[in-house]
Amino acid sequence: MGVFDMGNSRLVQESRNKFEIYTAVYDTLQKLRGKQAKELCRAIKVMSSGETDCIYLTSAELQPTVTGRVRIQHWLAIADNIHVDEDAIELKLSERISLNHPKIHYYLSVPWMTKDSGETGMVTVEVLIGPNKIIDSSFISMVSPVLQERETLYLTDLDDGPLNQLEIQVNLEPDIVHNAITSIDLLNRHIPFIKNSATDPRRTSDGSVSANDSADTGSESYEELLRRIEDHIKIGQELTRAVARWRTMQKTEENIQKAERDNRDAWF
Amino acid sequence: MGNIPVKSAKAEFERYISTYKALSSMLDNSKQMKEVLSAIEIKITGETDQIYIKNVKLGFPPTQRIYLCHTLAIHNGVVTDPDRIVLKEPNETGNWSQELHYQLSIPWYEMRLIYAADTPGAELPIKTFDPMCPSILEVEVTIKACDLISAAFLSTVTPAVPIHIHGIRRTIRDFMREEIEINVSLEPDISYNTYKEIAVKGEREEDS
Numbered sequence: 001m002g003v004f005d006m007g008n009s010r011l012v013q014e015s016r017n018k019f020e021i022y023t024a025v026y027d028t029l030q031k032l033r034g035k036q037a038k039e040l041c042r043a044i045k046v047m048s049s050g051e052t053d054c055i056y057l058t059s060a061e062l063q064p065t066v067t068g069r070v071r072i073q074h075w076l077a078i079a080d081n082i083h084v085d086e087d088a089i090e091l092k093l094s095e096r097i098s099l100n101h102p103k104i105h106y107y108l109s110v111p112w113m114t115k116d117s118g119e120t121g122m123v124t125v126e127v128l129i130g131p132n133k134i135i136d137s138s139f140i141s142m143v144s145p146v147l148q149e150r151e152t153l154y155l156t157d158l159d160d161g162p163l164n165q166l167e168i169q170v171n172l173e174p175d176i177v178h179n180a181i182t183s184i185d186l187l188n189r190h191i192p193f194i195k196n197s198a199t200d201p202r203r204t205s206d207g208s209v210s211a212n213d214s215a216d217t218g219s220e221s222y223e224e225l226l227r228r229i230e231d232h233i234k235i236g237q238e239l240t241r242a243v244a245r246w247r248t249m250q251k252t253e254e255n256i257q258k259a260e261r262d263n264r265d266a267w268f
Numbered sequence: 269m270g271n272i273p274v275k276s277a278k279a280e281f282e283r284y285i286s287t288y289k290a291l292s293s294m295l296d297n298s299k300q301m302k303e304v305l306s307a308i309e310i311k312i313t314g315e316t317d318q319i320y321i322k323n324v325k326l327g328f329p330p331t332q333r334i335y336l337c338h339t340l341a342i343h344n345g346v347v348t349d350p351d352r353i354v355l356k357e358p359n360e361t362g363n364w365s366q367e368l369h370y371q372l373s374i375p376w377y378e379m380r381l382i383y384a385a386d387t388p389g390a391e392l393p394i395k396t397f398d399p400m401c402p403s404i405l406e407v408e409v410t411i412k413a414c415d416l417i418s419a420a421f422l423s424t425v426t427p428a429v430p431i432h433i434h435g436i437r438r439t440i441r442d443f444m445r446e447e448i449e450i451n452v453s454l455e456p457d458i459s460y461n462t463y464k465e466i467a468v469k470g471e472r473e474e475d476s
Contacts, residue, residue, distance in 0.1 A: 182327070
């Protein structure tokens with residue numbers, strides 16, 4: 001059990017600064033006025049393909065959420081006889097992004113199938129956000145679009161008849177989760193795990209371990225550890241001997257070749 | 269839309285943030301830390317000498333989310349595919365507002381070495397693996413309500429693996445072993461409420 005700084009203080013400070021950039025953009029979006037909003041909309045391109053009368057993109061919105069994240073919400077209208085498997089919805093990032101010209105560029109693929117005839121198809125929504133006055137390049141280069149699978153919803157309260165509505169949310173997540181300020185060990189194996197329930201009294205019969213006994217779970221006995229070290233040294237010594245043998249052979253071969261060359265030179 | 273009002277969503281998120289702050293400042297209070305540690309139970313099954321969980325940490329990055337970071341040690345000879353790691357929420361406890369429960373399943377294969385004797389013409393051993401016989405390493409985490417982690421907090425978070433941010437990160441330690449970090453974020457499950465909506469593509473006419 002222990003609490004420690006995961007990164008050094010410089011890294012933590014850097015990631016704090018990065019997150020401040022994120023929150024500054026978030027705050028600006030929250031207070032956005034009409035003219036600025038129009039400007040922002042011009043910098044965001046939303047394109048869709050594969051649409052039919054039965055399934056199509058109705059709108060896309062940029063939203064600062066209550067939980068402190070910026071997200072893009074996509075609304076698709078779907079006819080009653082269309083089935084969309086939420087688990088099959090995929091988010092793909094564009095591979096054409098350069099470090100010098102950062103962009104948020106992703107494709108959202110929504111495969112669909114008609115319930116009666118089994119006809120299939122795919123609606124693809126492409127979203128491209130270039131740097132602009134509100135969402136600048138420093139923000140763009142530190143976020144990653146993440147599909148919020150849990151929040152994909154079917155909504156059926158559309159006024160215009162037999163269409164349902166599918167809501168797909170993509171969060172622009174700050175890409176800086178690794179520099180934790182603090183972390184607490186719930187389980188920590190300081191030495192390699194050895195699968196041997198006899199040497200680990202905390203291990204249950206089914207081989208599982210409990211976090212509460214985490215300090216030494218998976219630990220090996222002292223004798224076992226010594227045996228492994230001895231084995232390791234033995235293998236190391238064997239390898240050293242093998243390398244020495246190989247070097248001697250090489251040397252001998254070189255000497256023979258040299259002697260042959262010398263003899264040939266002397267003959268001619 | 270069935271949204272709860274922004275005000276109550278805000279209050280829920282404030283609870284998330286106060287839990288985040290309380291947990292990240294636990295450093296000063298060993299009694300609280302002990303209590304939190306005893307409220308989190310980790311069960312691991314399917315470990316071998318070649319693939320095992322090296323550590324599990326509860327982390328608090330500056331991005332105001334609570335993470336559980338699972339580090340997997342993988343020795344030479346074992347293959348894993350991070351894309352096939354699955355996070356499940358087995359809802360088997362009737363009293364599940366009082367606890368949060370998830371299961372990480374990590375499928376893996378063992379590499380086999382085929383030597384020259386087995387494959388005529390081959391001078392060096394060929395590494396191969398049999399994808400038809402995968403084994404699965406499972407990590408099951410249960411977080412129970414305690415003083416610092418309230419039942420109300422647990423009922424408004426959802427475990428998630430944010431794959432595109434450093435959800436799963438592979439590190440080569442040396443030629444003998446590598447490590448995979450799997451981050452499970454405890455996401456506040458209230459983000460469907462927003463302060464503002466900026467339409468970037470408006471309502472379109474139905475195709476005729």
